[in-house]
Amino acid sequence: MSIIDELKWRGAINQQTDEAGLSELVAQKAVGLYAGIDPTGDSMHIGHLIPFMILKRFQLAGHRPYIVIGGATGSIGDPSGKKSERKLQTMDQVRHNQDCLTAQMEHLFGQDGSFKIVNNYDWLSKLSLLDFLRDYGKLFNVNTMLNKEIVASRLEVGISYTEFTYQILQSIDFLHLYQHEDVQLQIGGADQWGNITSGIDLIHRQEGADAKVYGLTIPLLLKADGTKFGKSEGGNVWLDPKKTSPYEFYQFWINTDDRDVVKFLKYFTFLSQDEIQDLATAVATHPEKREAQTRLAEEVTEFVHGHQAVVEAKHITKALFSGDVAALTASEIEQGFKNMPSVTVSSDKQGLVEWLVDTTQIESSRRQAREDITNGAIRINGEKVTDTNAEIDPTSAFEGKFVIVRRGKKRYFLARVQ
Template identity: 40%
Template sequence: MTDIIDELQWRGLVAQTTDIDALRKSLADGPITLYCGFDPTAGSLHVGHLTQILTLARFQQAGHRPIALVGGGTGLIGDPKPSAERQMNSVDTVEGWVGNLAGQLSRFLRFAPEGEHAAPTDAILANNREWLGEINAIELLRDVGKHFSINQMLARETVRSRLDGEGMSYTEFSYVLLQSYDYVQLYRRFGCTLQTGGSDQWGNITAGLDLVRRMDGNRPHGQAHALTTNLLTKADGTKFGKTETGTVWLDPELTSPYAFYQFWFNADDRDVVRYLKVFSFLGESEIADLERQTQERPQARAAQRALAEELTTLVHGEEECRKAVEASLALFGRADLSELDGRTLDAALAEVPRTEHDGSVADLPSIADLFAQCGLTPSKSAARRAIQEGGAYVNNVKVTDVEARVGSEDVLQERFVVLRKGKRNIGGVVLTG
């Protein structure tokens, strides 16, 4: 085992703990079991979840046993948002999402191979519907609810903000009871003595910690602990995990591997070293070297490339990462566009200005018109000037004739034409007919 607390602190991950010295002693005394919960409020996890998933993975690498708890029960309720009531989803929908999340989590944690005996550090996949579906209303109120003070529940930041606005249903108000009961059940079933989560979950986590103490007296598994990680913010003030096209999901059907790669590759120089610490498994000297390269030659984007390749490989596999790298190089003239498959081309052009045409190649207007239609130039006349000045390309081949048109030989995978203005401004044409 390594000193995981030192590791997390160096990576800037530790936001709050109940008693860091006691936690450090528990970790040093021997392997512990810890958990983090993931509610299925959508059909996929997103990059915002990676902080918690990879924190569990770091504990596992340090010799401890992680539990990934998928909230099949709490997901039917939903953790209260600061702004408004969550939409209720059907039981069938939530059950389907539970399966999706379980499959995604298995990419990051080491579980026992099917049919084999679990090793002490093999991860556990749990679903809280197993116990929340069994407890009845009387038991919940008598055995759990009696340990919660209404005054403390009303003082919670999320509750206060909602009560100052449109109010909150009793359903969401009671969410903290259910999440706290999770900790009790995991403590009893698996000897789990640590819950981790984002710093916005501190109130829920400490409520569970207190419930373990009240219901079980921290026996027989010893003192329970809590640890939260810092929430990520971006240097430019925009929300982490969002792009112009929306949330960056782990599901390749929702966010393509190419778009996923580009999200990390386009990280701000001011953010990239922090992202490397939080999301990569690179060591201190490797990250320090990438930080130096970023300061000396920011245009090379060495840190961003290392980050994008590691995470795309981790989430989508080596082959999809290779395709994303090749697509990125090909779009900017440093690899052969004809080598890209249709799915990768479609994903790449979805991230840039593009125009769609329902017809054949013969129906397409001039290349100058296409540049204007997809937004690479503000007008056809500006596109003609770009061609005259030698800054217009079709499939990375320079266009020299202002009246030129796209031919059938220019269409990639029978559907796509890649346009480029200058070195870095990419656009595309997609034939939909």
């Protein structure tokens, strides 16, 4: 199956400039292709991953992917998909974000040198205003620019000259990569259509109408329940493990709706058509086993955070489910309890009843605390405690750093020992 047919099967093609031409090209040679990202934040989230997973698929099929980090374009701001003017970032912010994204991209894609990461600041910052106007401005027709969906939809609210110019900068990137790296295809989200076709026009004007360049966009990912893809209760799902721990990341995928899971497997994993077909059958016949969700969570977590993160995430999930938390490591506790109620306590020993009521306020009264203890509803560090006279030593487990309390079947509390 050709890479284009594969993308179609994965539901990953929204629009193409010349389907037949591109299919012919990818059959002939190792094609240079690119997608860009602007450093508007210091981490990617899972929505950003989509075009780059597609570059990766091209790479696996023997093609030559490039990632453009938009050190220059990020300092301007793409109006695509934005209802109002963006606030300019300071150049320090742009540089910081650009360094963070570059490191993230290198970690995900850049290890073997077959993925090139470049920064458009390197060529766009060298253009003088006069060169810009004389060499490029002349090749852009204001009417055409105004008619681009992005600009047209913004005319009522208004758009600054700066953001209006954005499409020219992205077009120069495509031209630059075409001239210097033989890049012939640009990929982006559905909102990038205007910028991509504008680059193709520029290349045709500059290099001749027979220059073979193509554009392909990816559909906006929609969930069956109509809500936006990629948000969890805590907001965006980040690739930076400090913002979204690998365990939370794993949980996000595990919680995928049955109606979405096959679509996500096609978008976010490198599993084959046969494997995904088997998982689709599993969802249809035994949805309660959640095999497809588990596989999705394993695959994506491994791709982004590595194998050890999957092992830890599964370990945490299992321990929290069974209540057998004693075997968790300190790092697993940090991840697994990030969003659970927590208190800070001293390392002093104390009667358990007082500790549950006065120190941690896990229990609302001594009477309730005694009742819960007698009923076997209280577990400390995974162990059931039924003696109302028991004493607690907060430093007795987890390197003296944590106490895990479970009340009833599911309610966990974390005490951090100071």
